[in-house]
Amino acid sequence: MTPIQKSHTVAIIYMIFYI
Structure with a gap:
């Protein structure tokens, strides 16, 4: 998993969780 995918x-x- 690339850092970009993980961040997404x-x-x-x-x-x-925010909702």
Whole structure:
């Protein structure tokens, strides 16, 4: 997993928890 993919995944998870 590239750093960009990991950052994107973290961003998605963060948004889910933020809602």
